[in-house]
Structures are given as C-alpha cells and as structure tokens.
Amino acid sequence: MAISVNTALDIITNIKTNLKYEILPIENCLNRICAKEIVANSYLPKFDNSAMDGYAIIFEDKDEELKIIDTIFAGDNNTKLLEKNSCIKIMTGARIPQNATAIIPKEDTEELNDNKIKIIQKVNKFQHIRYIGEDIKKDEVLVKIGEEINFSKITLLASQGISHIKVYKRPKIVVFASGEELKLHYEKIEDYQIYNSNTPTFLARAKELGCEVTFIGQAKDTIEAIKELILNSLDADLIITSGGVSVGDADFTKDAFKELNFETIFEGIQIKPGKPTIFGKIKDSYILNLPGNPLASALIFELFGRVLIQKLIGSKDIFHNFIYGKMKDDFKTKKGRDTIIPGYFDGEYFDISQKRSPGMVSTLASCNSMIVITDKVENIKKDNFIKILPINWKFFSNTNKDFFTHE
Numbered sequence: 001m002a003i004s005v006n007t008a009l010d011i012i013t014n015i016k017t018n019l020k021y022e023i024l025p026i027e028n029c030l031n032r033i034c035a036k037e038i039v040a041n042s043y044l045p046k047f048d049n050s051a052m053d054g055y056a057i058i059f060e061d062k063d064e065e066l067k068i069i070d071t072i073f074a075g076d077n078n079t080k081l082l083e084k085n086s087c088i089k090i091m092t093g094a095r096i097p098q099n100a101t102a103i104i105p106k107e108d109t110e111e112l113n114d115n116k117i118k119i120i121q122k123v124n125k126f127q128h129i130r131y132i133g134e135d136i137k138k139d140e141v142l143v144k145i146g147e148e149i150n151f152s153k154i155t156l157l158a159s160q161g162i163s164h165i166k167v168y169k170r171p172k173i174v175v176f177a178s179g180e181e182l183k184l185h186y187e188k189i190e191d192y193q194i195y196n197s198n199t200p201t202f203l204a205r206a207k208e209l210g211c212e213v214t215f216i217g218q219a220k221d222t223i224e225a226i227k228e229l230i231l232n233s234l235d236a237d238l239i240i241t242s243g244g245v246s247v248g249d250a251d252f253t254k255d256a257f258k259e260l261n262f263e264t265i266f267e268g269i270q271i272k273p274g275k276p277t278i279f280g281k282i283k284d285s286y287i288l289n290l291p292g293n294p295l296a297s298a299l300i301f302e303l304f305g306r307v308l309i310q311k312l313i314g315s316k317d318i319f320h321n322f323i324y325g326k327m328k329d330d331f332k333t334k335k336g337r338d339t340i341i342p343g344y345f346d347g348e349y350f351d352i353s354q355k356r357s358p359g360m361v362s363t364l365a366s367c368n369s370m371i372v373i374t375d376k377v378e379n380i381k382k383d384n385f386i387k388i389l390p391i392n393w394k395f396f397s398n399t400n401k402d403f404f405t406h407e
C-alpha cells in the first residue's frame with residue numbers, strides 16, 4: 001500500500017544508522033560531518049590588543065603632550081607599562097600595555113618635537129582595544145556533532161590551532177540498473193536500445209552530496225543476474241537502483257530482492273511522479289528502488305533520497321527547508337495526488353518547467369528547484385507565494401541587475 005509523503009519522510013528521518021568515524025587533518029574535512037563536539041581550547045584574542053596602528057595611552061592623559069617611550073609590534077612580548085603623560089607606539093594586533101585604556105589611531109595625532117605627540121581628535125575611553133576572549137571564549141562550542149565542516153568551520157578550527165578532528169566516514173553508496181534495453185554511455189547502441197542515464201545521474205548526485213560512490217555494473221533482466229549484483233553490494237550503506245519496480249513482464253528487480261530476504265520498509269508513495277518507489281533493507285544495507293522513468297526517479301531522489309543521504313552522512317540537518325517565492329504564471333493541474341513540479345527560481349519568481357513528463361531526461365538540466373503541491377490543489381495563481389525546495393543552489397545568475405535595487 002502506498003504511503004503518504006509525510007509518512008515516507010517520517011520513516012526516512014527516523015531510520016537507524018550505523019555511523020562510522022575517522023580522524024582527519026582539517027584540510028581533508030571539507031563537507032564532512034563532525035562526529036565529536038569541538039570546543040575552543042583558548043580565548044580569542046588570547047590577549048588585549050590594538051585594533052589600529054597608533055599610540056597606546058592612559059585615557060586621562062588625552063589632553064596632554066605625550067612622550068613616545070617605546071614601540072610594540074604584533075607578536076612582541078613587550079611588558080613595558082605607560083607612565084604619566086607618555087604613550088607607546090603600537091601596531092594593529094600587538095598586545096597593549098597592561099595599563100593602556102585607549103588606542104589613538106596615528107591619523108588622529110600630530111607629531112611634535114622631542115619625540116612627542118598631541119591628540120587632535122575626540123577620544124573615548126577603551127577605544128580601539130580588542131579584548132581577550134571577545135571573539136571566542138575558552139571552552140565555547142565551536143562545532144557540534146552533526147554539523148558540516150565548511151570553510152567557516154575551518155576558520156574556527158585553524159584559529160584555535162586544531163589540526164585533526166573526528167568526522168563521520170562517507171557513507172558507501174552502490175548504484176546499479178537493470179533492464180536489457182539499457183546500455184552504458186561508453187557502449188555501442190542500436191536504434192532500439194536506450195542509454196542508461198539514471199545510474200550515472202545517481203552516482204554523480206550521491207557524490208555531490210558527500211557519499212563514496214561505487215558502480216558495479218548493470219544486470220540483465222533475469223532474477224539471477226540482479227541477485228548477483230545485489231549480493232555484491234551488501235557492504236554498502238545504501239543501494240540505489242532504478243527501473244523494474246512496476247508491473248511489466250521483464251521487471252525482476254522486486255523478485256530478486258525478495259529472494260534475498262529484502263525487508264520492505266515501504267512500497268509505493270502517494271506522489272506523482274514516482275509512485276512505485278520502494279524502500280527497504282537487507283541486513284545493514286538500505287535499498288532505494290526508484291522507478292525507471294528518469295525524471296520520476298530524479299525528483300523522488302531529490303525529495304526522499306537526499307533526506308536519506310543527510311541521515312547516512314551523519315548530518316543533524318535532516319528536514320527539508322524551503323525558500324518562499326512567487327509563481328511566475330498561473331498554473332492548473334488535476335486534483336488527486338501530491339505532485340512534484342520542477343522549475344527555475346530566479347530569486348523572485350518560480351517558473352514551472354514546461355517539459356515534465358516522467359520519462360524525460362532533459363528537464364532538470366534547466367531547473368534549479370521544485371515545488372510539491374498537495375492532492376487538493378487545482379490551481380495556483382500568478383504572484384501567489386509558494387514554498388520552493390532548492391535542488392541546485394549556487395545561486396549566481398547570468399543576468400546583470402543593479403546590486404542594490406535588483407532592477
């Protein structure tokens with residue numbers, strides 16, 4: 001029995017995972033998921049320091065002529081203190097004298113004779129001092145378990161001198177296809193045959209999403225051939241197949257899995273396209289059997305497979321999030337089943353793809369997002385707000401508009 005979209009998402013977000021970890025240098029951790037909470041081992045800045053090139057002074061001396069009694073560069077271990085009516089020349093980032101209570105930028109001073117200066121601008125107490133710990137406190141959590149290591153997390157780690165961290169291993173994903181009519185893109189093809197575009201699609205997408213992917217070949221349409229591929233894949237965290245889930249005479253994928261004690265988690269989702277999707281398990285390997293139709297399987301993968309992968313990489317962010325945009329044009333559909341509709345979102349308007357029959361391969365190449373409408377919706381009016389799910393979200397554009405007005 002086909003289950004609802006919400007039930008399918010609930011099931012996937014609650015699957016048990018068997019996450020494995022490894023310790024890596026931070027340079028190799030990009031896009032990995034943190035497996036052990038990382039806390040700051042020291043304050044940042046480590047000491048009170050100057051935010052300007054200029055002079056450290058005692059605030060109360062601000063109206064006096066000040067004698068320059070020393071110079072401190074960033075990285076110096078200088079412990080000299082200020083005396084009455086003195087100042088110390090200081091560079092940005094240098095540790096300030098312990099009794100300094102303001103920094104005067106060089107351009108706010110006038111040089112006098114006898115190595116003296118005079119301040120020519122208003123001074124506030126404690127101005128231009130960067131205080132110990134104002135950026136990061138010792139023991140503050142820098143990265144939580146389940147967070148992705150991106151460039152800004154690398155900033156935190158490097159600023160603390162953290163060289164190695166514990167991250168989850170990439171999940172192992174095996175992808176294969178079945179279907180006598182299918183040939184791989186590097187094979188010779190007859191007029192009556194079809195290139196297998198699904199397998200390379202899912203290999204590429206799973207890799208983009210942080211998985212270690214393996215291709216193990218393509219089965220002929222016999223139960224034995226499909227079983228062989230499955231048995232060869234049982235070290236994977238997830239096996240993705242496409243095709244053979246419907247009711248055709250040559251659809252043996254289901255039977256092959258059944259003979260290998262496939263435990264069905266769900267069979268069918270009340271959604272269009274992609275209803276015949278099957279999700280299950282053999283031993284510790286999850287199995288996602290997607291429909292053969294290329295657009296159907298790709299959209300189902302975006303809606304459900306990505307959530308599964310967020311779980312398998314160890315991310316704590318496992319729920320879809322949306323961006324609000326407006327419909328570019330009026331849209332009419334038949335009521336009856338929740339429907340995934342691909343399109344292009346330009347930052348303001350969502351433009352529904354005109355080509356979207358489930359068997360098409362060209363659609364997603366010109367889309368960057370999708371919407372999912374419920375079975376009760378019959379039409380959406382132009383300019384209505386809709387919830388958009390990003391697919392490809394680098395979010396640069398080839399149209400040059402004014403940076404501020406966007407016109």
Ligand SMILES: Nc1nc2c(c(=O)[nH]1)N[C@H]1C(S)=C(S)[C@@H](COP(=O)(O)OP(=O)(O)OC[C@H]3O[C@@H](n4cnc5c(N)ncnc54)[C@H](O)[C@@H]3O)O[C@H]1N2
Pocket residue numbers: 177178179181182194195196197198199242243244245246247248251273274275276290291292293294296358359
């Ligand atoms: N009598 C019925 N027929 C169909 C039903 C149904 O309910 N009753 N459902 C339709 C729906 S919905 C879908 S989706 C497909 C699902 O079919 P299968 O998953 O069994 O897939 P196949 O029959 O093997 O192939 C369908 C279609 O997709 C092409 N395909 C398959 N694999 C690939 C691949 N790796 N790369 C590119 N293209 C692929 C295949 O050539 C077919 O055109 O069933 C409907 N039929």
Ligand code: MOO
Pocket residue numbers: 271272273274275276291293296297358359
């Ligand atoms: O729903 Mo199928 O999945 O038409 O393409």
